[in-house]
Amino acid sequence: MIAVIADDFTGAAEIGGIAVRLGWKVVINTIVAPEPGTDVLIIATNTRSKEPEEARSIIRQTTSELMQLQPQLIYKKIDSVLRGNVSEELLEQIAVSGKKRALLVPANPSLKRIIQDGVYYFEGAPLHRSRFSTNSRDGVKSSNVVDLIGNGKREDTDVISIGDDFTHKSLIIGNAVNEEDLDHWAARLDDDTVLAGGSSFFHALLRHLGKKNDVTRQQLNLGKRILYVCGSAFQGSRSMVANAFDSGKKVAYMPAEMFCEAVDRSKLINAWQDTVTSCLETNDSVIIAVDQINSIDAGKLDGSISEVIADVVRNTMQYVDVDELVIEGGETASVIMSKLNYNKFFPVQELSPGVIRMKIKEKEGIHLTLKPGSYVWPSSIWQY
Structure with missing residues (x-):
């Protein structure tokens, strides 16, 4: 081994x-x-x-x-x-x-x-x-x-x-x-x-x-209900999300004032979560993403942003069954997995270099796909 x-x-x-x-x-x-x-x-x-x-x-x-x-x-x-x-x-x-x-x-x-x-x-x-x-x-x-x-x-x-x-x-x-x-x-x-x-x-x-041989790449067949989570700070990723939004895809952006002083953050999180849930129930797919952050400490908030995103994902999945969870960004993915208590994974498909689809030991019937923030989304999953 x-x-x-x-x-x-x-x-x-x-x-x-x-x-x-x-x-x-x-x-x-x-x-x-x-x-x-x-x-x-x-x-x-x-x-x-x-x-x-x-x-x-x-x-x-x-x-x-x-x-x-x-x-x-x-x-x-x-x-x-x-x-x-x-x-x-x-x-x-x-x-x-x-x-x-x-x-x-x-x-x-x-x-x-x-x-x-x-x-x-x-x-x-x-x-x-x-x-x-x-x-x-x-x-x-x-x-x-x-x-x-x-x-x-x-x-x-x-x-x-x-x-x-x-x-x-x-x-x-x-x-x-x-x-x-x-x-x-x-x-x-x-x-x-x-x-x-x-x-x-x-x-x-x-x-x-010198062990094993290349495996023939399988055709991608995603489940019906897909939750995309784009937690990367890379501009190329944010541009793709913006283009998806402009083309009519459902994008649930984090409220820009989430980390402002004197705001009711729990109220904002609940409203954001309701938007995500509604989009999944009516459209079967939604992209969770971060755009503008109204805070002088925006550059120091990566960990806090990941925590908020993870809370929204966890709470949404308590109300809506998801077939595919697609996450961009390593820290975001790790925090979400921790919140969901998912620990063991079995890779089943490499969709493109760095973009991997996996089964989850603790949750049958759902697949998890991960992508590093600086890598390019394959069209097979982004345009599914």
Whole structure:
């Protein structure tokens, strides 16, 4: 069995989709538990949005518990553009597992995300000057990968290229501009090294292990009643929601004054929830989304927004049966799953890279589809 520690829920699903595509039996869980007959066990920790100390504590416990299951290896799935507590989590995993180093390869060449000479390029532009930085709420300050893993870990980090030996540093970042480079790094698997990175590096690792075969992609047949939840701050996603609204689709936007002072927030939440419920009952589908936020602290409200969205989703699903729950954004998805008490998931379809449809252990008759915020919606599910 291969174990994976994923720092957010959509990343866990993305890894699961790749394994399912290659014919591996996959389980995603929020806790470490034995899964007989499973080829890939993925633990979604949601540590990307945590404070560093809490993230380290979660990784310490998760790694220790996974080691008791004696997996063939433990892969660390991180954000492909190095958001979150990358260095802190990797150093913790190295310490607990008794390894010498981590080899970190976050590049995703198929999505034009590469690392060359220690610089991260997104669609041909240095990351901090790319569309990704422009569309994200806080932007990116640097394209140097050593800067991106951040928090004073420069002395622990080296960047190496194909053919270079591992150095004595704890964190080794591999330059990678194509799939062949990823295959090279996957072949460097050894007992002293934690392998970490994005979905493409994991795919290369599965290719290196040489197991299973590609599975024919199934036709998508969604259930009748669909609840879309768009919690991403990326402008491209918000534009798609706005276009859907303009074309007559039912969109239930969060009230702009939700986080203003001296408002009755519970009243606003109830009204928003009533709108969502009504749309589902009369139209069978609705998009929950966030547009304008009237607050001077709008840039600091991501966690609070996710909590409010999760409350609305949970309460709506108590009144209306939903066949398909489609969620964009890892933190949003994690909070919703926590509110609904859903913990174990079985990926069944990869609709497009990163967009995965799953069954839910705790709720039969409903499918969950997840998408990372910066990825593109496949027309198969967005226009269904």
